[in-house]
Amino acid sequence: MEIMARAEIMRRKQAPAAVKGRLPRASADGPGRKQAPKEPAAIRYHGGPAPARASPTSGNRARAASPEPSQEPTRPMPSSPIVLRLAGSQDAELIARMHADSWAATYRGLLPDGFLDTGLADERRVHWQSRMREAVPQAVYIAERGGEPIGFACVRDEGDPRGVLLDNLHVLGPFQGAGAGRMLVEQAARWARARGAKQLYLYAIEGNRRAIGFYERQGWRLAATEEDELGGLRVQARRYVRPV
16 A cells, blocks of 8 residues: 555647756746755654644545555565655656556546556556756655665645645655655655745545545545546545645
């Protein structure tokens, strides 16, 4: 099971191949937002969860939301610390692979098998090669444990008055419950706060009970239920918000 909070309701479209090397951070700012400081290469936490945040009360927007981490890990967690690192364009294929695996596991029974089983990995690869080259202010963080990638999050400042979008949040099933999801959310909140934002939002697909349960336990607040699009399919999604 993975965690994913995504406001990406995406159509399948072809994008140019990713350029080599790390993509420089976009300098364009959203309305009324200041430029975020340069991110450290990695943020290391020993012992799991990130430092506690201020009491959240708002929600999130997730066009492609996946399930939350479980209360208990599905296998014994290694003692090595979870490390978050800032992703670059060279990570597009890795992110796409985690994204496709997460969707296939999370949305089974919620979306058609044909969508999940046919060409999903290739479609996500094209998507992330394009996404990592966009000029929209954004940051993608990859969670690793013992050198193994276990999840990722993408946060974007699209100039929306509702706040900064937590577009994707995924933790791979065997590592759920270890604290990576909470760490990724807190890092997204720090990024948004550095830009002068007051709120994060995301979308979770209706019926994705694990993801919805995770967000609500973490203090996200349901703001609205909206029709959205995921991979070209129309879906009902809950928009959640939380202060940063």
